[in-house]
Amino acid sequence: MAFIELRNITKTYRKGEHVVTPLADVSLEIEQGAFCVLLGPSGSGKTTLMNLVAAIDRADRGELHVAGADLMKMSSGALADWRAQNVGYIFQQSNLVPVLTAYENVELPLWLMPLSAAERHQRVSLALAAVGLTDRAEHLPKQLSGGQEQRVAIARAIVADPPLLVADEPTGNLDHDSATGVLTLLDRLNRERGKTILMVTHDPRAAEHGTRRFTLDKGELRELAPGVLR
Amino acid sequence: MARALPFDYALRNLGRRPLRTLLTALSSALVAALLVATTAFVRGLDTTFSGAAQADTAILLSSVAERDVVRSTVTAGLSDLVAASVPGIRQIGGAPAISAEIHMGSTLRLGPGPERADEPTYAGFVRGVTDRAFAVHDAVTITSGRPPRTGEVLVGALVGKQFDIDPARLALGQKLRFEGAEFTICGHFAAPGTTLEAEVWTPLAELRGLTKRDDSSAAFVRVETPGDFGDLELFARRRLDLELVVIPTATYYRELSDYFAPIRALAWAMAALIVAGALFGGANTLNAAVQDRLRELAALRAVGYGGFAIVRSLSQESLLIAASGGVLGLALARVFVSGNAVSIAMSAFSLEVDAVSVLVGFAGSLLLGILGTAPAAARVMRMSIAAALKEP
Numbered sequence: 001m002a003f004i005e006l007r008n009i010t011k012t013y014r015k016g017e018h019v020v021t022p023l024a025d026v027s028l029e030i031e032q033g034a035f036c037v038l039l040g041p042s043g044s045g046k047t048t049l050m051n052l053v054a055a056i057d058r059a060d061r062g063e064l065h066v067a068g069a070d071l072m073k074m075s076s077g078a079l080a081d082w083r084a085q086n087v088g089y090i091f092q093q094s095n096l097v098p099v100l101t102a103y104e105n106v107e108l109p110l111w112l113m114p115l116s117a118a119e120r121h122q123r124v125s126l127a128l129a130a131v132g133l134t135d136r137a138e139h140l141p142k143q144l145s146g147g148q149e150q151r152v153a154i155a156r157a158i159v160a161d162p163p164l165l166v167a168d169e170p171t172g173n174l175d176h177d178s179a180t181g182v183l184t185l186l187d188r189l190n191r192e193r194g195k196t197i198l199m200v201t202h203d204p205r206a207a208e209h210g211t212r213r214f215t216l217d218k219g220e221l222r223e224l225a226p227g228v229l230r
Numbered sequence: 231m232a233r234a235l236p237f238d239y240a241l242r243n244l245g246r247r248p249l250r251t252l253l254t255a256l257s258s259a260l261v262a263a264l265l266v267a268t269t270a271f272v273r274g275l276d277t278t279f280s281g282a283a284q285a286d287t288a289i290l291l292s293s294v295a296e297r298d299v300v301r302s303t304v305t306a307g308l309s310d311l312v313a314a315s316v317p318g319i320r321q322i323g324g325a326p327a328i329s330a331e332i333h334m335g336s337t338l339r340l341g342p343g344p345e346r347a348d349e350p351t352y353a354g355f356v357r358g359v360t361d362r363a364f365a366v367h368d369a370v371t372i373t374s375g376r377p378p379r380t381g382e383v384l385v386g387a388l389v390g391k392q393f394d395i396d397p398a399r400l401a402l403g404q405k406l407r408f409e410g411a412e413f414t415i416c417g418h419f420a421a422p423g424t425t426l427e428a429e430v431w432t433p434l435a436e437l438r439g440l441t442k443r444d445d446s447s448a449a450f451v452r453v454e455t456p457g458d459f460g461d462l463e464l465f466a467r468r469r470l471d472l473e474l475v476v477i478p479t480a481t482y483y484r485e486l487s488d489y490f491a492p493i494r495a496l497a498w499a500m501a502a503l504i505v506a507g508a509l510f511g512g513a514n515t516l517n518a519a520v521q522d523r524l525r526e527l528a529a530l531r532a533v534g535y536g537g538f539a540i541v542r543s544l545s546q547e548s549l550l551i552a553a554s555g556g557v558l559g560l561a562l563a564r565v566f567v568s569g570n571a572v573s574i575a576m577s578a579f580s581l582e583v584d585a586v587s588v589l590v591g592f593a594g595s596l597l598l599g600i601l602g603t604a605p606a607a608a609r610v611m612r613m614s615i616a617a618a619l620k621e622p
Contacts, residue, residue, distance in 0.1 A: 051615075051616045056615040056616055081534065097529075107236075108235075108530070
């Protein structure tokens with residue numbers, strides 16, 4: 001079985017009086033260790049698809065297996081546990097907790113795991129070192145630049161060593177240099193640590209980092225040939 | 231799996247909106263202080279009457295007085311009649327423990343000299359007594375001076391607070407005027423937790439003369455066996471000419487306490503209204519805090535924290551505010567409530583911040599903190615993570 005497997009997934013939601021169907025009978029298979037990029041116009045359902053894979057939203061029907069778990073059959077409590085162990089989520093905005101330091105933000109996922117204080121410290125230190133922010137550990141988010149905040153968010157996403165990273169426009173709010181740094185970091189995590197990455201982006205330059213690229217439009221998912229970006 | 235957010239998260243969140251935190255803590259303080267005051271008032275009202283009750287003492291009242299000691303009149307010689315006719319009367323100091331007394335309301339004036347139209351007057355409760363009163367009323371202790379002789383009064387510890395005057399004006403040697411006569415203060419007495427402390431005691435014979443009465447209001451009779459008033463009741467039934475009714479003091483003061491039940495209910499109702507207002511304010515504040523942090527809370531859910539972990543953290547925030555406000559409220563109550571006297575008609579009682587009122591006040595503020603979390607908790611539990619992550 002593929003690491004990520006979607007079979008005839010349909011998702012609808014209400015927007016005012018209208019029913020919107022961002023995903024209609026979508027099927028997809030992604031092997032472990034892939035760096036997949038989801039492209040498509042705004043409102044095409046990219047983020048919806050990513051949220052389903054990351055178990056923070058539920059499909060209306062279809063089959064959805066990720067990392068060996070049948071997400072369609074799990075309770076919300078079980079999904080929360082599953083997310084803690086299997087998914088690192090990188091948002092467009094860093095969504096760091098403003099009252100916690102960079103160190104404490106990175107430590108947050110580890111409070112959900114049966115680890116000693118020393119183990120937590122070791123993991124947080126390694127994660128911060130991986131994103132090159134050891135010297136910013138005691139800074140609050142407001143004391144960091146946008147790029148640094150996003151790197152802290154990546155450290156938070158990888159600190160529990162989940163097999164899957166999902167990233168929703170991770171470079172959308174960053175300048176060129178910061179965006180390059182973040183994308184290079186994701187490349188390394190994919191190549192060196194074997195993380196499966198699912199990234200939503202509008203940025204063609206970011207899309208070039210993907211080993212597989214998909215486009216989603218009007219509820220239809222299509223894989224692009226290597227080198228093709230639209 | 232441990233699923234709780236670190237306590238530091240809840241603690242530091244209190245500093246994100248300092249003004250809002252402060253206002254919520256102050257409303258919690260108000261609730262705690264108010265509950266302490268209400269509890270002290272209700273308990274004071276209860277104990278002030280029950281405190282004067284004694285299991286071995288009954289009151290002989292006129293049967294036509296509808297159990298009102300002020301309206302009651304009994305024959306002046308009743309004490310001697312009871313002593314001679316009823317067995318089982320307790321002997322104290324070689325004499326039967328029977329105290330004939332006049333109970334009356336009067337208009338009191340402070341200081342010596344003739345009555346002046348522009349001087350303040352005070353509605354007080356005057357009791358005409360003999361030395362036997364001290365053998366019957368166990369709660370009474372003379373704290374300074376001595377029992378009153380002709381032209382003298384003994385003043386209760388709460389009279390000054392009831393009249394809201396400088397205590398120096400009721401010092402030994404100061405003058406009081408009522409019923410057209412001038413009295414010198416010869417002593418003070420305490421009777422903690424009873425309405426006796428709000429009374430002025432003067433010799434019975436002199437008060438009879440001043441009020442042109444040849445009777446008493448009632449006789450307090452102490453028996454050898456607590457609760458056994460059978461002989462006293464038999465005496466009252468046999469002497470129909472005296473038109474007497476025997477009421478154990480426990481019954482008499484309980485009925486007096488029951489009379490004030492509507493006031494107690496009103497006090498609780500007012501407290502409940504203010505608590506409800508504070509609850510609404512607290513819930514609104516926490517709900518606003520959740521609204522402000524919707525995306526952040528959704529991110530925590532995405533990281534793997536369940537709804538209960540978030541609700542628990544919000545409850546910690548709410549309880550921290552409520553508890554600190556509660557402690558402040560208890561301190562305010564200690565300063566502004568404790569020891570104050572409450573006047574009721576011509577009587578008064580002291581408000582005491584005791585363990586029960588502290589417990590009620592603090593528990594009330596904590597309950598406020600817990601209940602105030604409910605709307606925010608419901609919102610977090612219902613929250614769609616995906617939708618909340620799109621919040622601006």
